[in-house]
Amino acid sequence: RAVVASYLQNLDDVQLEEIPFDATGATDVDQLAIRLNDQSMCVVVGYPNFFGVIEDLAPIRTACTNAGAQLITVTTEAVALGLxxxxxxxxxDIAVGEGQSLGVPMSLGGPAFGFLACQQKFVRNIPGRLVGETVDTDGRRGFVLTLATREQHIRREKATSNICTSQTLCVLGATVFMSLLGKSGLRRLAEINVLRAQEALRQLREVAEIEPVFSGPCFNEFVMGARDVERLFSKCAANKIVPGIALKKYYPELxxxxxxxxxxxxxxxxxxxxVAVLTE
Known part of the structure; x- marks a missing residue:
């Protein structure tokens, strides 16, 4: 949210409005529908969202359609899309995300790579290159650069981006990772994430008597209510455990x-x- 606000702060004709969440931890669709109008440009929603809750995109899509706004999804956990x-x-209309979880090491925060997909009608607005699959004169499979809308050497002043970055090595690693997993393997990996998160949640409820804050379905993240967050962090630090992220700084209402x-x-x-540390 802070990054988006920073990018938009000097655009006088663009207004950023945050939609509240409901008891499930998902976007309050009723509030979204109320606030959308014919001046709304787009709705950006996490999938899963910041709380780890899996959003139901259908009613959000309907609200966007009624207002003539675009729907943009953001997926920070790429493995989730396997399920x-x-x-x-x-x-x-547009789907973007972070590919770090596809076999790219954490490396103290980077580097990693992002991914972007859009409907066909927006292809020529993509700030990048599109590579297509074809065959050569001998019928052999090959790949060619089919569209390069951003490049300065081609588009000059009409280029959609004049900043070039290389994420090739990370993308190559992710490609190998996904190839080894295959379609069923990626789904199984996603299922393991869900199962282990649910097991942690079950133990926290039954053993540590800690309840989740939201009731919505989650992927591999969830929000729990800690009675004394500072004490909890101290106990975990003493046991060399990183328990999670305290939300008070970002959401004072939590x-x-x-x-x-x-x-x-x-x-x-x-x-x-x-769980044992939390019950001490």
Whole structure:
């Protein structure tokens, strides 16, 4: 949210409006429908969202259509798309996301790579290159650069971007990662994320008597209510555990909220140890 606000702060003709969340942790669609009008440009929604909740994009798509606004989805956990219904199936105009979880090391915050997809009618507005598959004169499979709308050497002053970055190595690593997993493997990886997150949530409720803040379905993140966040962080630090993100700084209305993430990298023993520390 802060990054988007920073980018838009000097655009006098663009107004950023934040839609509240409901009891499930998802976008309050009723409030969204009320605030949308014929001046609305787009609706940007996390899929899953910041709280880890899986948004129902269907009513959001309907609200956008009624107001003539575009729907843009943002997926920070790419593995989730191995299990969730694709944004395009809901009629999303643009889908973007972060590809780090597709086999790219954390590396203290980077580098990683992003991905972007859009409806056909927006293809020529993409700030990048499109590579198409074809065959050569001998019928052999090959790839060619079919569209390059941003490049200065081609478009000159009409280029859509004059900033060039290379994420090739990270994308190559992710391509190998996904190739080794295959379609069923990627889905299985996503299922493991869900199962381990649900197991952590179950133990937190039954053993540590800590309840989730929201009732909506989640992927591999969830918000739990911590009775004393500072004390919890101190206990976890003493045991060399990173418990999650305290939400008070970002959402003052959630002073006891703690965002917890459990992925395929967290074994059952780690989950049990985390829960045990919270019950001390």
């Amino acid at each position: 969730l219904k694709p944004p395009g199936d809901f009629g999303a 002073p006891d909220g703690l965002l917890v993430c459990v992925t395929e990298m967290n074994e059952g023993e780690e989950i049990e140890r985390f």
